[in-house]
């Protein structure tokens with residue numbers, strides 16, 4: 001059999017692995033590529049997926065970086081079943097429709113901008129609400145621990161990954177020429193001791209393991225320390241009569257934050273007159289889905305719910321569904337906590353809250369999740385002094401907190417603990433879903449501690465897997481990886497800078513307003529160049 005890495009290879013987004021056996025061609029996960037323009041262009045290029053020839057998908061969990069290209073696949077000819085757990089099926093409905101809506105809004109915005117510059121308005125959404133709706137009838141749900149056979153010679157079992165509601169580890173048993181090879185896809189592995197989720201299930205055997213490595217190079221702070229930090233952000237902004245802004249993914253992180261606020265309120269660390277706004281229609285819907293699946297939640301939460309205590313409810317919780325309600329939050333100058341999406345601040349209502357609060361000394365911005373490279377969230381965490389939001393430079397004067405103890409991902413030690421459960425001596429480990437530096441770090445530890453061979457696949461790399469954990473590379477990754485030639489871009493920039501230098505004399509005859517506009521543009525260019533410098 002062959003496996004091709006179509007995403008989450010040396011990066012965290014776009015998870016998708018296409019597997020070809022002698023009887024079927026199918027894929028595990030179908031994630032959207034998110035981050036820089038070059039990475040996002042991969043969403044457009046459907047040729048490597050060849051959707052019409054994919055027999056079925058197996059989806060580990062509903063996060064968009066694992067499921068977000070399903071509507072694109074349906075639009076381009078995919079017609080097979082999509083296997084997932086029951087909660088994943090429900091979450092897919094709301095997440096894919098939301099994603100389609102974002103695509104439509106972005107394309108419409110781009111066309112408006114093109115129209116104003118007199119250019120052709122030819123931006124089309126990556127996929128539409130209709131495409132997302134077309135996916136739903138294909139979804140077939142399966143329970144944890146149940147073995148099912150989606151094609152001859154292939155058996156699948158989902159195990160609880162402890163990451164988000166319904167998230168699964170996928171065990172694949174593939175029979176070819178009389179021998180069975182076992183592949184395990186970790187999906188995203190949860191952090192043990194999450195408030196709402198159970199612990200990730202141990203798996204004992206595999207010939208080939210495809211393991212996530214998001215936090216391959218670091219550990220999280222402890223749960224109590226994270227709660228204390230959240231309490232100190234609340235104390236700081238309450239004292240300054242400002243807001244605490246929490247960008248959070250709608251699924252899981254939002255509910256984990258609500259649960260944490262519930263605990264803080266119980267301990268008297270959340271002032272009773274400080275309202276909490278849940279400003280995300282998607283997060284509101286997701287919270288309802290959590291309530292539907294008690295048996296998927298961890299033991300302690302189930303006991304609380306049985307005793308009539310709902311950890312996702314707060315007496316001062318206000319849900320804002322409409323845009324008008326969302327706008328009203330920033331019209332009042334009362335101290336408040338605002339939880340809004342997206343979690344990496346690259347889309348959605350959170351951008352408005354950052355525009356209103358990022359520049360306010362006394363306000364707090366609390367990051368509770370992973371911030372991918374190229375996103376505004378990552379720039380703020382990395383210490384940017386200014387951030388461009390809606391074509392405006394906003395100074396970062398609020399206090400920034402990065403609390404990774406709320407993460408839904410296992411930290412480095414926790415990944416190694418999960419790996420320790422495997423008893424197979426000749427297992428091949430592939431590290432996926434991580435930035436390369438984190439993966440190299442984790443690979444070294446795995447080789448040292450367990451003596452297992454580790455491969456870090458590249459985007460579009462293809463590998464033949466043979467029974468007995470033997471493998472052989474099919475395509476040189478160098479051929480597959482699109483190399484970006486940066487030199488002409490730099491040469492072009494230098495010429496343009498020289499042109500600007502030649503015009504400096506003329507600028508002084510322009511109006512004050514025009515000169516101020518030029519100063520702004522130069523400052524922005526300088527900020528961009530600073531950002532490039534910091535990449536090395």
Ligand SMILES: [Zn+2]
Nearest residue numbers: 061063163188
């Ligand atoms: Zn995830």
Ligand SMILES: [Zn+2]
Nearest residue numbers: 063065066188
């Ligand atoms: Zn993920």
